Amino acid sequence: MGKQISPERKGLFYAGLVIQVIGGCLFAVPFIAIPIIMMRMHRGSDSPGPGVMLVAFIGFALIAIGGAMRGIAAKGVAGSGLVLDPEKARRDLEPWTRMGGGMVKDALDEADIDLKNLGGGSRPEKVIMIKCRECGKLNEEDSKFCQECGKPI
Numbered sequence: 001m002g003k004q005i006s007p008e009r010k011g012l013f014y015a016g017l018v019i020q021v022i023g024g025c026l027f028a029v030p031f032i033a034i035p036i037i038m039m040r041m042h043r044g045s046d047s048p049g050p051g052v053m054l055v056a057f058i059g060f061a062l063i064a065i066g067g068a069m070r071g072i073a074a075k076g077v078a079g080s081g082l083v084l085d086p087e088k089a090r091r092d093l094e095p096w097t098r099m100g101g102g103m104v105k106d107a108l109d110e111a112d113i114d115l116k117n118l119g120g121g122s123r124p125e126k127v128i129m130i131k132c133r134e135c136g137k138l139n140e141e142d143s144k145f146c147q148e149c150g151k152p153i
């Protein structure tokens, strides 16, 4: 595996996680604060400021931002061992799979050329054939016995 986890992406993932946790805390604040504020309102002391709902909104935004950051980070690190999502890992590994496939294809192309040469189909001048003295059958240069009659060459 030649792909490395870049520290930036690793950091991005954990930063996203921390932001989500902070966002979650902020988002929870109004649900804790509102009953207290309601009680205060009932007593007629304070009025609930819009700040409480703003805190919830910021918390919600942080959860979304943190999630997006983790998503971006995950696409980068998924293929390098720290698998967070199999689907993302597959997408991340796609360039590698393509590269591997390309290498196999190249090897097959080379093998194909070699086979053509050996077979004497398209470029027979590259292969030296020896004619059997007994039957006239053309045999490969390194053959010890004739393919046709089995006599030593």
Ligand SMILES: [Zn+2]
Pocket (backbone or CB within 6 Å): 132, 133, 134, 135, 136, 137, 146, 147, 148, 149, 150, 151
């Ligand atoms: Zn022969």
